[in-house]
């Protein structure tokens with residue numbers, strides 16, 4: 001187990017500023033995820049930590065030991081690559097043994113370690129198979145085993161599940177979490193899949209265009225995204241935009257006026273009058289209200305919209321609703337059976353919508 005600390009990492013490729021002032025600490029025995037869109041610098045960060053890339057600036061510490069200039073094989077770090085990169089002409093045994101043989105570890109020790117890692121990834125007895133004789137999920141597990149066979153202090157994983165189909169990916173998420181907990185190994189896990197990051201992480205670092213935008217626990221980031229980008233990235237959402245029109249101090253509420261004059265009540269203590277804000281509406285917050293109930297409801301945050309699309313998904317229906325100049329999405333109980341073109345009323349609970357600064 002180890003603590004990884006990254007301080008002010010910069011890496012340019014010619015004019016491309018791949019990462020800028022990236023700093024974070026990966027807690028001992030926990031999973032830290034780097035989450036962000038394609039090209040935001042996730043792989044570059046991992047490659048710097050592993051030692052395959054030299055940062056232009058910054059320091060990397062493993063258990064307070066400065067490893068910034070140590071060669072990769074001496075860092076005590078295991079890496080699982082974005083494509084598994086198993087050697088196709090070698091058996092599972094060959095793939096797992098190769099790096100150890102180079103290090104002149106005894107055959108007896110190699111056999112012992114391979115047996116142990118294959119047990120961990122639940123593929124005991126697969127030593128003689130070639131990668132082409134394995135399913136995608138099994139190849140993925142061998143890639144993990146190949147990193148584990150070095151008995152690393154920490155493990156870096158670059159989108160390890162991205163080549164798998166949706167169902168297998170979900171299963172493997174749980175398997176990875178179980179394995180990581182059992183081994184108690186510190187892991188840095190790269191993904192651009194927000195659901196994956198929420199499920200597996202103890203801490204999430206959100207990157208955009210080479211910079212850290214926010215870091216925190218999954219709950220913190222989900223409940224209190226710092227801006228519209230994070231809010232949109234961490235959950236499927238739709239947005240309205242406007243500015244802070246006034247406050248209700250005794251209720252700790254803010255009142256937002258959208259660009260097209262809609263008034264929305266919500267909560268956020270860190271915004272100032274006139275500030276440009278985004279109202280984030282996640283797919284589960286819209287509550288439909290029947291016209292005859294309207295008088296009974298609070299008058300705030302009730303809106304009239306028009307259904308512009310309805311997608312039947314079995315238990316639920318995905319509606320797109322036009323409201324003013326905005327379009328919002330909701331994933332609703334299939335008991336609502338609205339037709340395209342129909343007018344609907346709905347309520348946005350102030351405590352369930354998320355108000356953030358726009359940038």
Ligand SMILES: Nc1ncnc2c1ncn2[C@@H]1O[C@H](COP(=O)(O)OP(=O)(O)OP(=O)(O)O)[C@@H](O)[C@H]1O
Nearest residue numbers: 013016017018037038039040041042043044045192
């Ligand atoms: N060897 C390289 N030479 C030049 N530019 C590079 C190199 N490696 C990465 N880049 C650039 O650096 C930026 C960050 O790339 P990186 O591979 O770290 O992104 P990523 O977040 O891993 O993306 P993805 O999710 O697509 O894998 C991108 O603009 C990329 O084009």
Ligand SMILES: [Mg+2]
Nearest residue numbers: 042043044082
């Ligand atoms: Mg990448």
